[in-house]
Structure formats: structure tokens, C-alpha cells
Amino acid sequence: MAHEMAQVDTVIQQRLASEVVLINQISHYIVSAGGKRLRPLLVLLFSRALGFEGHARFELAATVEFIHTATLLHDDVVDESQLRRGRDTANALFGNAASVLVGDFLYSRAFQMMVSVNRMRVQEVLADATNVIAEGEVLQLLNMHDPDISIEDYLRVIRYKTAKLFEASARLGALLADASSEVEEACAAYGRCLGTAFQLVDDLLDYEGSAAQLGKNVGDDLREGKPTMPLLLAMSNGSAAQREVIRHAIEHGEVERLPEIIEIVRLTGALEGTREAARAEASRAESHISALPPSQFKNSLLKLCLSAVDRQN
Numbered sequence: 001m002a003h004e005m006a007q008v009d010t011v012i013q014q015r016l017a018s019e020v021v022l023i024n025q026i027s028h029y030i031v032s033a034g035g036k037r038l039r040p041l042l043v044l045l046f047s048r049a050l051g052f053e054g055h056a057r058f059e060l061a062a063t064v065e066f067i068h069t070a071t072l073l074h075d076d077v078v079d080e081s082q083l084r085r086g087r088d089t090a091n092a093l094f095g096n097a098a099s100v101l102v103g104d105f106l107y108s109r110a111f112q113m114m115v116s117v118n119r120m121r122v123q124e125v126l127a128d129a130t131n132v133i134a135e136g137e138v139l140q141l142l143n144m145h146d147p148d149i150s151i152e153d154y155l156r157v158i159r160y161k162t163a164k165l166f167e168a169s170a171r172l173g174a175l176l177a178d179a180s181s182e183v184e185e186a187c188a189a190y191g192r193c194l195g196t197a198f199q200l201v202d203d204l205l206d207y208e209g210s211a212a213q214l215g216k217n218v219g220d221d222l223r224e225g226k227p228t229m230p231l232l233l234a235m236s237n238g239s240a241a242q243r244e245v246i247r248h249a250i251e252h253g254e255v256e257r258l259p260e261i262i263e264i265v266r267l268t269g270a271l272e273g274t275r276e277a278a279r280a281e282a283s284r285a286e287s288h289i290s291a292l293p294p295s296q297f298k299n300s301l302l303k304l305c306l307s308a309v310d311r312q313n
């Protein structure tokens with residue numbers, strides 16, 4: 001898909017243009033950092049897998065990347081993050097106010113772009129997705145420093161905050177191809193499961209990876225007091241003493257105790273438990289697209305399920 005992704009990048013560069021210099025500086029800085037571009041890739045793969053080859057697929061692929069980038073800008077301000085994709089965050093370089101406002105610019109530019117496709121259903125899907133993502137951000141904020149949330153509470157945040165845009169991206173590909181409602185729902189379910197698996201592994205790597213691999217500071221989740229699945233499983237599986245160490249660390253964001261926390265997470269099997277949960281989601285994603293016609297694009301979608309779970313960054 002390299003050639004098609006290059007065309008998406010061309011649309012991104014064209015649509016980033018603004019007469020306001022600071023908007024150009026920050027938006028180009030964050031977008032040029034790259035990233036996996038999985039959400040636009042889903043738009044392209046599903047549209048091609050279902051037979052659509054029109055230019056609108058590039059416009060909508062760029063649109064979902066803009067929405068994703070806007071959420072990153074806002075996330076990093078809320079989380080007070082200093083590193084993303086191996087570089088200083090925009091808020092660290094340009095300040096919180098500029099980052100929030102440029103995030104707003106990217107959101108509004110994304111809505112201009114989706115309107116240009118002139119399909120009400122597309123607008124409905126993306127408007128719904130952005131609203132759910134915002135709800136997920138607030139839910140996550142409410143869960144900060146709370147060691148008593150359930151696994152289901154945690155998964156709800158993932159499905160709102162991360163998986164919803166994966167779901168919307170897959171659904172857009174089906175919409176462009178005028179697929180049946182049954183096929184559209186199957187594509188959306190694939191995206192939802194893949195996005196959940198992807199975030200589970202992200203949360204796992206915060207206790208298993210290195211800063212060089214991750215492109216962010218190891219232990220950021222703990223510093224922010226996020227009770228992610230590795231910590232929740234470790235508390236469930238561990239001794240009373242281990243449970244108390246993790247509870248205290250979540251409540252106080254004790255990143256200084258990260259080596260001790262990593263050891264507890266490892267000893268209690270929480271890392272493998274989290275990866276197994278991600279594998280189960282990836283397997284469900286595969287099953288949802290079993291009825292799609294055979295193609296190289298379907299094969300790529302199946303391979304994405306494997307790479308989402310086995311990645312190290």
C-alpha cells in the first residue's frame with residue numbers, strides 16, 4: 001500500500017496549509033513525526049477489499065489521520081507528556097495553549113474535509129466517532145489514580161478512546177464501496193476489535209518495552225496514575241503485599257517505584273495475561289472479515305491482526 005499511502009500523505013500536506021504560521025509549524029511537526037498510520041490504512045484497505053477505487057478514499061484516510069493527530073495533541077497536554085514517537089511533544093516545544101488550539105484547528109479541518117465528500121452517512125460516522133472519543137477521554141480522566149476500577153471499566157475507556165476511530169475508519173471503507181449493512185457492520189466490528197487489541201499491547205509495552213522502542217517514556221502510564229490491564233491483573237493475581245504496592249503506586253503516580261512494579265507485573269503473569277487478551281481481540285477481528293472476498297487487501301487486514309499483537313513499539 002506504499003503508493004496509496006503516499007497519496008494520502010500528499011492530501012495531508014495540502015490540507016495542512018494555513019495562513020497562520022504557528023499552525024503550520026505545529027501541525028507539520030506532529031504529522032511529520034510519522035506514526036503507524038493504521039487508521040488511514042484501514043480506510044484504504046477496506047475500500048479496496050470491497051472494490052472502491054475513487055479519490056475519496058484518500059481524502060477520508062487523511063481526515064481520520066487529522067482526527068487522530070488532534071487527539072494526540074490534546075492527550076499530551078492532559079497527560080503532561082514530554083515525549084511522543086521519539087521526539088519532544090508539541091506541548092513541550094510550543095506550550096499547552098498552542099497545542100490545544102492547533103488540535104482544534106485539525107479537528108475543524110477534518111470536518112471541512114469530510115463535508116467535501118458530500119455524503120451525509122460519512123459525516124454521521126465521523127461526528128459520532130469524535131464525540132465518543134471525547135467521552136472516552138473524560139472517562140479516562142475520571143479513572144485516573146483509582147485502583148478499584150474493574151477490567152470492564154478499563155475496556156470501556158479503550159473502546160471509546162482508541163477503538164472507536166479504528167471502527168470508524170474500517171466502516172468508512174465499507175461506506176465508500178456501498179457495501180451492505182451486514183458487511184459494513186462486520187468491517188466496523190473488525191476495526192473495533194483491532195483497535196482494542198492495539199491499545200492493550202500499547203498498555204502492555206509501558207511495562208515491557210524501552211523508551212527507544214516505544215518512542216515515549218517508559219512508565220508514563222504509571223506516572224499519570226492510569227490503572228491499565230497489566231496493573232489490574234497484577235493486583236488480581238498478586239499477594240496482598242504486592243497488591244498494596246500497586247494500589248499505592250496508582251493512587252500517587254509513583255513512577256520512582258517503576259522497577260518494583262515491573263517485577264510484580266512480570267511475576268504475576270500480568271504481561272502475558274494482557275497479551276492473551278489482545279490475541280483474543282485480534283482473533284475476533286479476523287473472524288469478522290471471514291466473509292470478505294479473497295484479495296491481497298483482505299490478506300493485509302488479516303496480517304494486521306498478527307502485527308498488532310506481536311509488535312514491540
